[in-house]
Amino acid sequence: MSLTGFGEFSLIRKIKEKVGDSGLLIGIGDDTAAALPTPGMALLATADLLAEGVHFDLSWHLPKILGRKSLAVNLSDIAAMGGIPRHALLSLALPKDVSTEFVDSFIEGFLEIAAEHGVTLAGGDTSASKGGLFINVTMLGEQFPELVVRRSGAKAGDLIFMSGTAGDSALGLRLLRGGSRDGSAVKCHTDPVPRLLLGRILAERRLATAMIDVSDGIASDLGHILEQSKVGGILNLAHIPRSVEFKKIISVDSDGYNLLPLTGGEDYELLFTVAPENQDKIAPLAVESGVDLTCVGIITAGSGLVLASDDGSSCISNCRGYDHFK
Ligand code: ADP
Numbered sequence: 287m288s289l290t291g292f293g294e295f296s297l298i299r300k301i302k303e304k305v306g307d308s309g310l311l312i313g314i315g316d317d318t319a320a321a322l323p324t325p326g327m328a329l330l331a332t333a334d335l336l337a338e339g340v341h342f343d344l345s346w347h348l349p350k351i352l353g354r355k356s357l358a359v360n361l362s363d364i365a366a367m368g369g370i371p372r373h374a375l376l377s378l379a380l381p382k383d384v385s386t387e388f389v390d391s392f393i394e395g396f397l398e399i400a401a402e403h404g405v406t407l408a409g410g411d412t413s414a415s416k417g418g419l420f421i422n423v424t425m426l427g428e429q430f431p432e433l434v435v436r437r438s439g440a441k442a443g444d445l446i447f448m449s450g451t452a453g454d455s456a457l458g459l460r461l462l463r464g465g466s467r468d469g470s471a472v473k474c475h476t477d478p479v480p481r482l483l484l485g486r487i488l489a490e491r492r493l494a495t496a497m498i499d500v501s502d503g504i505a506s507d508l509g510h511i512l513e514q515s516k517v518g519g520i521l522n523l524a525h526i527p528r529s530v531e532f533k534k535i536i537s538v539d540s541d542g543y544n545l546l547p548l549t550g551g552e553d554y555e556l557l558f559t560v561a562p563e564n565q566d567k568i569a570p571l572a573v574e575s576g577v578d579l580t581c582v583g584i585i586t587a588g589s590g591l592v593l594a595s596d597d598g599s600s601c602i603s604n605c606r607g608y609d610h611f612k
Pocket residue numbers: 298301313314315316317318319376377378407408409410411412
């Protein structure tokens with residue numbers, strides 16, 4: 287059935303039913319939601335807008351997986367602050383010909399990943415769209431103020447680590463455009479895993495001096511840490527973790543071998559810096575947090591990002607991350 291027959295209020299009622307008992311003071315259905323904050327904790331707030339044709343393509347983002355990704359990209363921002371995700375607001379602008387089955391599957395995916403991370407859907411907004419599907423998620427989280435990890439805390443001598451592997455999402459997108467619909471790289475692109483447990487452990491044990499999630503490519507996102515921390519950095523290109531599938535498809539001497547991890551983006555892995563005296567505490571966290579951790583470089587005094595190769599050569603990075611307006 288199309289939404290024209292179903293109507294906005296039936297849709298909201300249905301979402302409210304699926305959420306069930308939210309545990310909030312006031313959940314979906316009033317003018318605002320209301321929740322009790324955890325005493326002493328700071329509120330973390332973030333939003334991501336996903337626009338059809340810009341961030342996703344409905345020919346390969348299945349509605350349920352798109353629902354998961356809409357929340358996952360926001361959860362990744364909470365992870366990068368070392369935060370605990372709490373509540374989400376979901377705003378949808380839907381073309382009138384979208385089917386109720388599509389919205390049902392989307393909400394199912396959204397609520398599935400929300401449940402995995404203890405997040406409640408507290409409200410949102412619903413509108414018609416005259417040009418494509420728009421999804422906006424506002425995510426609220428918490429953490430004690432002294433534990434929140436910023437981009438600005440890296441110091442010369444700190445080691446640069448990253449979780450998981452890099453470049454898979456960009457490779458996945460390339461494969462999807464070529465007609466593939468499965469494989470681990472495709473999954474990385476369509477159904478990314480936010481590294482909440484890792485982010486929280488790093489924050490609560492005060493192990494990360496700075497942290498960011500890799501949404502625009504390592505070069506650009508590490509660049510943000512360097513700029514905001516007023517330091518420089520050396521990234522060892524050979525040390526960037528690449529998956530088995532990545533190495534099978536992208537040969538080590540092709541451009542993509544470095545460019546996909548550096549500029550591809552949407553990996554949603556955590557990139558963080560660690561004081562040298564704490565570096566031995568990082569390897570054991572891989573088991574605890576369920577994701578591999580790799581040292582990829584070092585913070586230096588000065589400014590700018592240097593890309594170093596195994597043969598001893600190096601160059602200043604001029605890689606730019608994805609810029610929507612360029
Ligand atoms: P208002 O006119 O005050 O914006 P709405 O009719 O848009 O109120 O929303 C009614 C209730 O439904 C609110 O609690 C709102 O947060 C919730 N809501 C609306 N759209 C969504 C959505 N897409 N997902 C979750 N909750 C929604």
